[in-house]
Amino acid sequence: MNEQHLKIFVDSATHYFKHLSNEPAAVQVPYLIDHDESLIYDYTGVIGIAGLYKGNVYFSAPEGMMRYLLTTQGENKHTPEHCLDVVGEIANTLAGNARRELGSEFLISVPFKIAGKPDMMLLAKKSRSYAIPIQWRFYMAVLVVSVEE
Amino acid sequence: MIKLLIVDDSNIIRRKIERSVSVAGLTIVGTAANGVEAVKMFKQHTPDLVTMDLTMPEMDGLEAVTALLALKSDTRILVVSALADKTTAIEAIRRGARGFLCKPFTDKELNDALVELLEFDVR
Numbered sequence: 367m368n369e370q371h372l373k374i375f376v377d378s379a380t381h382y383f384k385h386l387s388n389e390p391a392a393v394q395v396p397y398l399i400d401h402d403e404s405l406i407y408d409y410t411g412v413i414g415i416a417g418l419y420k421g422n423v424y425f426s427a428p429e430g431m432m433r434y435l436l437t438t439q440g441e442n443k444h445t446p447e448h449c450l451d452v453v454g455e456i457a458n459t460l461a462g463n464a465r466r467e468l469g470s471e472f473l474i475s476v477p478f479k480i481a482g483k484p485d486m487m488l489l490a491k492k493s494r495s496y497a498i499p500i501q502w503r504f505y506m507a508v509l510v511v512s513v514e515e
Numbered sequence: 516m517i518k519l520l521i522v523d524d525s526n527i528i529r530r531k532i533e534r535s536v537s538v539a540g541l542t543i544v545g546t547a548a549n550g551v552e553a554v555k556m557f558k559q560h561t562p563d564l565v566t567m568d569l570t571m572p573e574m575d576g577l578e579a580v581t582a583l584l585a586l587k588s589d590t591r592i593l594v595v596s597a598l599a600d601k602t603t604a605i606e607a608i609r610r611g612a613r614g615f616l617c618k619p620f621t622d623k624e625l626n627d628a629l630v631e632l633l634e635f636d637v638r
Contacts, residue, residue: 385619440534441527451527455597456572460620462597490538 367379367419367496367513372396375423376498378463379509382456383502387438394506401489405497405508408432408482409449411457413464414475420489421513422471423464427455431505445482454479490514517554518560518619521546522553522579523568523595528618531593532566535622538629550574554582556629561587564632567612569603570597579608595620 367445376393383391399405410426427467432449441448464474487510495512521532529546538544547553549571549618557565565583569576577592580592580621594607604615616628 382619385621405594417530436527439531441529441530448527455525455528455618458597462618464597464603475565 367511367515371513372496372498372511374463374467374501375509375511378460379425379500380439381463383435386435387502389500389503394501396496396498397487398494399497399510400494401491401512402486403489404483404486405510406483407507409453410480410487411453411455411460411477412480412487413457413461413477415472415513417463417473418471418473419485419513420510421495421511422488423509423513424487424513425453425460425500425507425509427453427456427507428505429430431507433482433504436502448501450479450481471515474483487512516566517541518544518562519564519566519629520544520553520556520562521566522548522550522571522576523566524548524571525568528568535625536629537622538626538633540552541629541633550576550579550582553579554586557583557586557590560637563591564629565590565592566595566629567592568596569572569594569607577606578613580607580610593628593632594614595625 380391390445408429409424413499414422417439432452461474489512492514498509500507523529544607545556547556551573567576592612594612595616614632
């Protein structure tokens with residue numbers, strides 16, 4: 367996993383916000399986390415990666431950000447199912463762009479979504495994972511890229 | 516009246532399309548959350564136009580495109596998906612879809628794509 371690969375995931379996430387709201391998301395300074403660290407908010411969209419590289423990439427965000435995104439799209443229903451749908455769409459965008467940009471070395475799974483906070487996410491053990499904080503309006507989310515060869 | 520069926524497993528996307536469509540003469544006749552529901556709704560309403568997601572449970576969008584066109588071959592289908600890779604788009608078109616709109620989309624992009632689809636047969 368090199369810088370160019372990371373950039374594809376980061377650009378996909380920020381593109382989603384800019385395209386929907388005309389307000390770009392700000393990427394904060396990335397950092398490394400260990401496989402046993404839990405970094406997760408209220409709603410999470412996950413894509414699995416297989417092939418030459420293995421692991422997962424997930425976008426996790428607080429409920430407030432999901433609600434604000436719903437409002438931005440003109441949606442007045444803010445149930446947990448609606449919030450899950452939003453994070454699912456973000457994960458769909460990540461998966462779609464990854465399939466287009468990364469080529470056949472990466473097999474990208476259909477995204478799945480999680481409401482609430484599991485005890486921990488399954489992160490790569492052989493190498494540390496990248497955590498990229500993403501700020502949109504008043505809210506902070508995180509994109510975690512956890513992939514190993 | 517031109518009848519539109521919306522197919523997407525995401526409730527917010529179905530509702531967003533319902534809210535966003537502002538093409539004159541177009542009436543939404545139903546929404547479906549997967550390919551199986553889409554076939555059922557299609558038989559009930561025989562829509563002229565369908566917006567079709569690809570990644571759905573039970574029956575995915577590509578299978579649904581084939582199934583709907585087997586029922587009515589002149590149906591105009593707009594694939595609306597985040598799977599923007601060339602292979603997927605080509606496969607959708609090969610199966611008979613007539614347009615491809617990438618998620619996320621704006622209201623204008625959706626309406627422009629629908630108008631283009633309506634004009635498809637005129638050109």
